[in-house]
Amino acid sequence: MEPLTTMRIQASFDCNICTQGSIKCNPLRHIQSEIQSEPGLRNAVRMAIPLGKNQFDLAVEFATVIQVGEYFTDLSRWRLMSCDPLFTAELGRSYQETAFSALTQMRYQYNMAASLIQVSGDPRLANWFKSEIVRIEGLLEQYR
Numbered sequence: 488m489e490p491l492t493t494m495r496i497q498a499s500f501d502c503n504i505c506t507q508g509s510i511k512c513n514p515l516r517h518i519q520s521e522i523q524s525e526p527g528l529r530n531a532v533r534m535a536i537p538l539g540k541n542q543f544d545l546a547v548e549f550a551t552v553i554q555v556g557e558y559f560t561d562l563s564r565w566r567l568m569s570c571d572p573l574f575t576a577e578l579g580r581s582y583q584e585t586a587f588s589a590l591t592q593m594r595y596q597y598n599m600a601a602s603l604i605q606v607s608g609d610p611r612l613a614n615w616f617k618s619e620i621v622r623i624e625g626l627l628e629q630y631r
């Protein structure tokens with residue numbers, strides 16, 4: 488079985504809860520309703536993590552990545568790179584501080600999402616969470 492691919496998208500779903508990056512709404516619902524008209528994409532996106540600033544990380548079936556990217560603004564190539572849009576220095580904050588706080592928030596959102604669902608029932612999703620959280624924690628060490 489192919490591992491799940493991670494994408495970063497930007498999209499506004501006309502949902503205040505998701506726009507704020509809160510975990511009180513499950514953005515996967517909005518994402519699925521955007522893409523479900525295409526039969527091949529019905530089960531393409533397995534998980535959506537709200538990150539604020541209208542950005543979301545997605546766990547996506549590898550074969551559908553290009554198609555899914557056509558529905559949203561695809562920021563995947565910059566995700567967790569030094570030019571990650573979430574790392575852009577904010578007013579009164581250095582790049583280092585912004586990146587560190589974005590990563591801290593990201594780790595929190597991933598851990599929350601992982602705890603809210605029955606990850607154990609889906610080994611691919613469990614592996615996806617594990618490897619993404621390890622990657623985020625490695626970067627947190629770098630920006631500390």
Ligand SMILES: [Zn+2]
Pocket residue numbers: 500502503504505512513514517
């Ligand atoms: Zn929402």
